[in-house]
Amino acid sequence: MTGIGNSAASRDKAYFLHPYTNLHAHETQGPLIVERGEGVRVFDDSGKEYIEGLASLWCVSLGWGENRLVEAAARQMRKLPTYHVFGHKSHEPGIDLAEKLIGLAPVPMSKVFFANSGSEANDTVIKLLWYYNNALGRPEKKKIISRVKAYHGVTVATASLTGLPNNHRDFDLPIARILHADCPHHYRFAHDGESEEAFATRLAEQLEALILAEGPDTIAAMFAEPVMGAGGVIVPPATYFAKIQPVLRKYDILLVADEVICGFGRTGNFWGSQTMGMQPDILTCAKQLSSGYLPISAVMVSEPVYRACVEESKKIGTFGHGYTYSAHPVAAAVALETLAIYEERDILGHVRSIAPRFQSRLKALADHPLVGEARGTGLIGAIELVADKATKAPFDPVGRAGAVVNGFAQDNGLIIRAMGDSVALCPPLVIGESDIDLLFDRLTRSLDQAV
Ligand code: PLP
Numbered sequence: 001m002t003g004i005g006n007s008a009a010s011r012d013k014a015y016f017l018h019p020y021t022n023l024h025a026h027e028t029q030g031p032l033i034v035e036r037g038e039g040v041r042v043f044d045d046s047g048k049e050y051i052e053g054l055a056s057l058w059c060v061s062l063g064w065g066e067n068r069l070v071e072a073a074a075r076q077m078r079k080l081p082t083y084h085v086f087g088h089k090s091h092e093p094g095i096d097l098a099e100k101l102i103g104l105a106p107v108p109m110s111k112v113f114f115a116n117s118g119s120e121a122n123d124t125v126i127k128l129l130w131y132y133n134n135a136l137g138r139p140e141k142k143k144i145i146s147r148v149k150a151y152h153g154v155t156v157a158t159a160s161l162t163g164l165p166n167n168h169r170d171f172d173l174p175i176a177r178i179l180h181a182d183c184p185h186h187y188r189f190a191h192d193g194e195s196e197e198a199f200a201t202r203l204a205e206q207l208e209a210l211i212l213a214e215g216p217d218t219i220a221a222m223f224a225e226p227v228m229g230a231g232g233v234i235v236p237p238a239t240y241f242a243k244i245q246p247v248l249r250k251y252d253i254l255l256v257a258d259e260v261i262c263g264f265g266r267t268g269n270f271w272g273s274q275t276m277g278m279q280p281d282i283l284t285c286a287k288q289l290s291s292g293y294l295p296i297s298a299v300m301v302s303e304p305v306y307r308a309c310v311e312e313s314k315k316i317g318t319f320g321h322g323y324t325y326s327a328h329p330v331a332a333a334v335a336l337e338t339l340a341i342y343e344e345r346d347i348l349g350h351v352r353s354i355a356p357r358f359q360s361r362l363k364a365l366a367d368h369p370l371v372g373e374a375r376g377t378g379l380i381g382a383i384e385l386v387a388d389k390a391t392k393a394p395f396d397p398v399g400r401a402g403a404v405v406n407g408f409a410q411d412n413g414l415i416i417r418a419m420g421d422s423v424a425l426c427p428p429l430v431i432g433e434s435d436i437d438l439l440f441d442r443l444t445r446s447l448d449q450a451v
Pocket of ligand 1: 057058116117118119120122151152153154225229230258259260261286
C-alpha cells in the first residue's frame with residue numbers, strides 16, 4: 001500500500017474503475033465523495049452542501065432520508081431477505097408489485113417481468129421481441145429501430161440501441177440488426193423555417209422511408225423514450241408520436257416505451273407515454289420505481305406479446321431468460337412503499353403544481369448569452385450551451401457545459417450533469433419552490449462565471 005495514502009480520494013484513484021467517467025481525467029481530478037443526503041440535498045466528506053439537481057441519476061424522486069423506504073426494506077430483510085422467482089417459485093412482494101404496475105399501466109398490459117436495471121429491462125425486451133417473432137413464425141422480423149441520441153442502456157445490445165457516440169466508439173458497437181432513426185430535436189435538426197408540425201411530419205416520412213428501405217418484414221419494433229433523457233432532454237414535437245405510431249402500426253412494428261426516466265410523474269403525468277400520446281405494446285421502467293433506493297426495473301408486456309411467448313414455451317419448454325435477482329423481494333417491497341407514498345402524498349399533484357415555476361425559471365435562461373435553447377416539460381429540462389446564439393454553433397467536444405457543471409456549479413453547491421453541450425436538470429420530485437429558486441440562482445451564477 002506504499003504511496004497510496006489513506007484518504008478516501010487516493011484509495012478511490014488507486015482501486016476504483018468508475019463507470020461512465022473520463023478515466024484519464026479521473027487520474028488527476030479524483031472523486032467528489034458524497035457522504036450523506038437529506039431531502040433534495042447531499043453533503044460531501046467535507047460537509048459541503050449541494051442541491052442534487054439530477055436526483056442522483058434521474059431517480060431519487062422522494063429525496064434522501066425517506067425513512068418509510070428504509071423501514072420497508074428492513075421489514076422485508078427480516079422476513080425474507082432474498083429469494084428467486086425461477087421455475088414456479090414466487091413471493092408476495094413480487095406478486096403485489098406486478099399487480100400494482102398492471103393497475104397503473106398507461107394502456108392495458110398483461111404481465112410484468114422484473115430485472116435490476118434499465119439496461120437489463122431493455123435487454124430483456126430485445127430478447128422478448130426476438131422470441132415473440134420466432135413464436136409467430138417470422139424469423140426475419142428481428143431488426144429494431146432506435147433513434148440518434150437515444151439512451152437505452154449499456155449492455156452489448158442496449159448500448160447498440162443507444163444512439164450516442166461514446167457508447168459505441170471503441171466498444172465495437174452497434175451490433176447488427178439495430179437501426180437509428182432521426183432524432184426529434186427541432187432546435188438542432190429542423191430545416192430553416194420548418195415548423196414543429198412540419199418537422200414531425202418529415203420525421204414520420206423519413207421513418208417510413210427507412211422501414212421500406214430495410215423491408216417492413218425485417219423490423220420487429222421501435223424503442224423510444226417519451227422525452228429523451230441522456231441524449232440531452234429532448235422533448236419531441238407535440239404531434240411526433242401521433243404521426244409515427246400509424247406508420248409503425250401499418251407495418252406491424254411494435255412500439256416500446258422506455259419510461260426509465262419519464263415514468264412515475266417526471267413529465268407531469270404518471271407516465272411519459274401519457275404526456276407524449278404514446279400507446280406502447282411494451283413498456284420498461286426503473287429508477288423512480290424505487291426512488292432509486294434499491295435497484296429494480298420492470299418490463300410490462302401486452303397480452304398478444306405475452307400469449308405468443310406462452311405458445312412458444314409450450315412448444316420448446318422453459319422460457320430461458322431471467323436474473324437471479326428478478327423481483328428481488330427487498331427491492332420489490334421498497335418499490336411498493338415508493339408507489340404507496342406517491343399516492344398518499346399526491347406526488348403527481350405536487351409535480352403539477354411546482355412544474356410551472358421550474359419551467360419558467362428554466363425557460364428564462366434562454367436569455368443568457370451562453371444558452372442556445374432551454375427546453376423541458378414537467379420537472380425535467382436542459383439548457384444547451386452554444387458558442388454563437390445566431391448560428392447555433394456548438395462548443396468544441398469538451399465544451400463549456402463540462403466546465404459549468406464540474407467546476408462552477410459544484411463550487412456553488414449544485415450537482416447537475418453535462419451531456420455534450422447540454423446541461424440536464426431533473427431534481428427530486430419532492431422539491432419545493434424555494435429550492436427550485438435556489439437551484440436556478442446557483443445555476444445562473446455558474447453560467448455567469450463561465451461567460
Ligand atoms: N433507459 C433510459 C431512458 C435511461 O435513462 C437509462 C439510464 O439512465 C437506462 C435505460 C439504463 O438504465 P440503467 O443505468 O439502470 O441500466
